[in-house]
Amino acid sequence: MRPLLLPLLSLAGMARALYFYIDVTQPKCFFEELPKDTLVVGRYLAEEYNDQRGVWERHDGISVYISVDEIFDNDHRVVSQRGGSQGKFTFTAAESGDHKLCFTPSSNSGRSGWLSAASPNGGIRLTLDVAIGETTTLDGADKTKMEDLATRVKDLNARLNDIRREQVFQREREAEFRDQSESTNARVVRWILIQLVVLTVTCTWQLSHLRSFFIKQKLT
Amino acid sequence: MQLPLLQCGLWALLASQAAATALTYKLNPNEEACFYTLSEQKDEKIAFYFAVQAGGSFDINYKVTGPNGRFIMEGEKERQGDFVFTAKEVGEYKFCFNNEMSTYTEKFVDFEIAVENEARVTLPAKKGAAPEQTSTLEESIFKISGQLSTITRNQKYFRTRENRNFSTVRSTESRIVNFSLIQIALVICMGALQVFIVRFFFQGARKGYV
Numbered sequence: 001m002r003p004l005l006l007p008l009l010s011l012a013g014m015a016r017a018l019y020f021y022i023d024v025t026q027p028k029c030f031f032e033e034l035p036k037d038t039l040v041v042g043r044y045l046a047e048e049y050n051d052q053r054g055v056w057e058r059h060d061g062i063s064v065y066i067s068v069d070e071i072f073d074n075d076h077r078v079v080s081q082r083g084g085s086q087g088k089f090t091f092t093a094a095e096s097g098d099h100k101l102c103f104t105p106s107s108n109s110g111r112s113g114w115l116s117a118a119s120p121n122g123g124i125r126l127t128l129d130v131a132i133g134e135t136t137t138l139d140g141a142d143k144t145k146m147e148d149l150a151t152r153v154k155d156l157n158a159r160l161n162d163i164r165r166e167q168v169f170q171r172e173r174e175a176e177f178r179d180q181s182e183s184t185n186a187r188v189v190r191w192i193l194i195q196l197v198v199l200t201v202t203c204t205w206q207l208s209h210l211r212s213f214f215i216k217q218k219l220t
Numbered sequence: 221m222q223l224p225l226l227q228c229g230l231w232a233l234l235a236s237q238a239a240a241t242a243l244t245y246k247l248n249p250n251e252e253a254c255f256y257t258l259s260e261q262k263d264e265k266i267a268f269y270f271a272v273q274a275g276g277s278f279d280i281n282y283k284v285t286g287p288n289g290r291f292i293m294e295g296e297k298e299r300q301g302d303f304v305f306t307a308k309e310v311g312e313y314k315f316c317f318n319n320e321m322s323t324y325t326e327k328f329v330d331f332e333i334a335v336e337n338e339a340r341v342t343l344p345a346k347k348g349a350a351p352e353q354t355s356t357l358e359e360s361i362f363k364i365s366g367q368l369s370t371i372t373r374n375q376k377y378f379r380t381r382e383n384r385n386f387s388t389v390r391s392t393e394s395r396i397v398n399f400s401l402i403q404i405a406l407v408i409c410m411g412a413l414q415v416f417i418v419r420f421f422f423q424g425a426r427k428g429y430v
Contacts, residue, residue, distance in 0.1 A: 018241040018333055020255045030243045031328060033273075033379070130241055152361050159368050166375050170382075177386055184393040191400035198404050202411035209415050217422055 017043075017129035024124055027104040031071075032132065034093040035169035038162070042066075042130040046085045046105050049121040056125050058085040061108040064126070072097035096169050101130075133162035240334030244273060247280070247319040247327045254316040257333055259307040266307050267334040268315060269373075271300035271380040275327035278384055281318040287311025297321065300380060302373075307335075330380070 022028045034040070046064050047056040066089050068079035078099065079091045093099060105124040247253055259266065272278040282301070283294040287309045295301060307313065319327050 018243075018255050018257050020253075030245055032244055128241060128243075130243060132242065149357055149361065156361065156364055156368065159365075159372075163368065163371055163375065166372075166379075170375070170378065173382060177382065177389070180386065180389050180393075184389055184396070187393060188396055191396055195400060195403055195407070199407055202407055206411050206415050210418060213419055214422070 017127055019125055019127040021123045021125055022103070022105060024105055024107050027067075027102040028126070029100050029102040030130075032099050032101065034096065034099050034132065035165040036093060036096040038093045038133055038165060039090070040093070040130065040132050041088070041090045042101075042128065043088045044083075044086070044103065044129075045127040047125045047127070048107055048109055049125075051121075059109065060084065062124065063106055065104040065106070067102045067104075069100045069102075070095065070097060071100050096172060103128075133159070133165075240267075240332055242330070242332035244328055244330040245317070247275075247317055247329060249322045249324050249326060250320050252316055252318045252320070254314055255331075255333065256312050256314050257335055258312055259310055259335060262308065262310060264307045265304055265336045266313060267302075267304045267336065268331070269300075269302045269333075269376075270317070270329055270331035271376065273328040273330050273380055273383050274387065276322055276325035278327075278387075279321075280327055280329055281321065283316045283318070285314045285316070287313070300377075330376070 020028070032040075044064060044066070045058065046062045047058045048062055049055075050057050050059075062085040063082055064085070064087070065082045066079060067077060068089075068091055069075050069077050070093075073095065078094070079089060081089060083089070103126060105126060107124060245253060257266070268284065270280075270282065272280050277297075278299050279297040281294075281296045282298065284292040284305075286292050286307070288311070290309070292305060292313075293303065315331070315333060317329055317331075
C-alpha cells in the first residue's frame with residue numbers, strides 16, 4: 001500500500017497540469033528568463049492514442065528527449081537527458097538569462113501513418129508540470145509534509161527568496177537598460193554633429209563653386 | 221506507521237490545491253499553438269494569465285474554449301490579460317494563441333494557467349494545539365501567501381513592460397542611424413543639383429538671357 005500511495009499522489013498532481021499535442025520527433029520549445037541560481041523542477045508524462053482501446057495512454061515504446069540550452073552565451077547545453085514516457089528533470093540556472101527548454105518525443109509504436117498532431121488523435125500528448133523557483137511541491141512525498149504549519153512557513157520563506165532573486169535580476173537588467181539609453185543618447189548627438197559638418201561643407205562647396213563659375217563666365 | 225502516512229496523504233490531497241504552470245512559448249509567424257488542461261470537478265476556478273514578452277507590437281490573438289467546443293472567451297491583438305473564470309463543466313479546456321496577424325515577426329508569449337479547487341480543510345498543526353490558535357495562524361499564513369502571489373504577479377508585469385521599453389530603445393537607436401544617413405545623402409544630392417542647375421542657366425547660348 002505504502003509504495004503505491006506516493007506515486008499515485010504524484011500522478012494526481014500531474015492530472016491537473018497543462019498538456020498539449022506534438023508531432024513525433026518535432027521539438028517543442030519553451031523559453032524562460034531565469035535569475036541566477038533558480039532551481040527548475042519539471043515532471044512530464046507522454047501518452048499516445050491507443051486505437052483499440054480508444055484512450056490516451058502511456059506505453060514503454062515512448063521516449064522523450066529533454067534538452068535545456070542557455071541562449072545568452074554561446075548556446076551552452078545545460079541539461080540533456082532521454083527518459084521514458086514519464087519522468088522528471090531538474091536543473092539550476094548557473095547564470096541569469098534566457099534558457100530554452102525543448103522536448104522531443106519519439107515512439108516506436110509504428111503509427112507512423114498518422115503521427116502528425118494536426119490529425120485527430122494523432123501525435124503525442126505531453127503533460128507538463130514545471131515549477132520554477134523554490135516552490136517545489138511537485139513530489140508526492142513533499143505533499144504529505146505540508147500539513148505542518150512550520151513547513152508552510154518554510155514554503156513562504158522559499159517564495160520570498162525567489163522574489164529576492166528576481167529583484168536582483170531586475171536591477172541587473174535595469175542597469176543594462178540604462179546603458180542602452182545612454183548609448184542611444186550619445187549616438188543622437190554624434191549623428192547631429194556629423195550632419196552639421198556635412199551641411200556646412202556642402203554649403204561652402206556650393207558657394208565657392210558658383211563663385212569660380214561666374215568669374216570664369218565673366219559675369220562678376 | 222502506515223495509517224498516519226495514509227491519513228496524511230489523504231489530508232494533503234484534500235487541502236487547498238492550486239496546480240499552476242507558467243511557461244513562455246515562441247509563436248512563429250502564422251502559427252497557432254494550443255494548450256489544454258483538464259477540469260475534474262464542477263465549479264473550479266481556472267486562472268488564465270498571458271503577456272506578450274517580445275515581438276512586433278507585442279500583441280496576440282487568443283481563444284479559450286471549453287469542453288464540447290463551448291466558447292468561453294477570445295480576444296484579438298491583446299497585449300496581456302489576466303482572467304479568472306469558473307469551469308462550469310467537467311472536461312478539457314483549450315487555450316489557443318494565434319499569430320496569424322504577422323507575416324514575419326515571431327512572438328514570445330508568457331502564460332500561466334492555474335486550476336484551483338476550493339476544498340479547504342483546516343489541518344492540525346500538531347497534536348494538542350488549541351484549534352482557535354491554529355486557525356488564526358492558518359489565516360495569517362494564507363493571507364501572506366496571497367500577498368506573495370500578488371508581488372510575484374507584479375514582478376511579472378514589470379518584466380513584461382521592461383522588455384517593451386528595451387525594444388523601443390533599440391528601435392530608436394537603429395532609426396537614428398538610418399534617418400541620419402538618408403538625410404546626409406539628401407543634403408549632398410540637393411546641393412549638387414542646385415549648383416548644376418544654376419550652372420546650366422548661365423551656360424552656353426543662354427549666357428545673356430537669364
